[in-house]
Amino acid sequence: MRNNVIKVRDAVALLLAEDESTRSKDNVLVQKVYDLMGYSCYIPYDAPSIESITRARRKIQEKGHFLPDDNVVDKRRQAENEMREINTWYPQ
Numbered sequence: 252m253r254n255n256v257i258k259v260r261d262a263v264a265l266l267l268a269e270d271e272s273t274r275s276k277d278n279v280l281v282q283k284v285y286d287l288m289g290y291s292c293y294i295p296y297d298a299p300s301i302e303s304i305t306r307a308r309r310k311i312q313e314k315g316h317f318l319p320d321d322n323v324v325d326k327r328r329q330a331e332n333e334m335r336e337i338n339t340w341y342p343q
Contacts, residue, residue, distance in 0.1 A: 258288065258299070259284065259288075259299040259303050259304055259307050260307045260310075260311075262284045262287050262288055262304075263280065263284060263304060263307040263308050263311060264307075264311055264316075264317075265287070266280060266283050266284060266287065267280075267308065267311060267312075267316070267317035268317055270283065271320070273308075274312075274317050274318065274319045274320065274323075275319040275320055275322075275323040277301070277304075277305045277308065280304060280305070280308055281301050281304050281305070284299070284304050285298065
């Protein structure tokens with residue numbers, strides 16, 4: 252079995268640094284990580300999970316590196332504000 256933790260984070264960081272399209276869409280990032288790591292269309296059992304790839308992207312972007320474009324940031328903020336508003340409707 253492969254040590255995917257280090258390889259996945261390295262692959263994600265490399266792609267985020269080199270390809271802006273990977274910063275805004277997880278499906279693009281996942282496809283390119285699999286391509287970079289040498290996996291074909293069929294996903295073997297030892298391939299890193301989509302969750303591992305997207306988690307690595309989130310951790311890297313939490314540190315302020317390779318942020319998504321402004322349109323994506325605006326949409327995420329809008330969705331976050333909508334969820335806050337919904338939460339006020341339902342007291343805990």
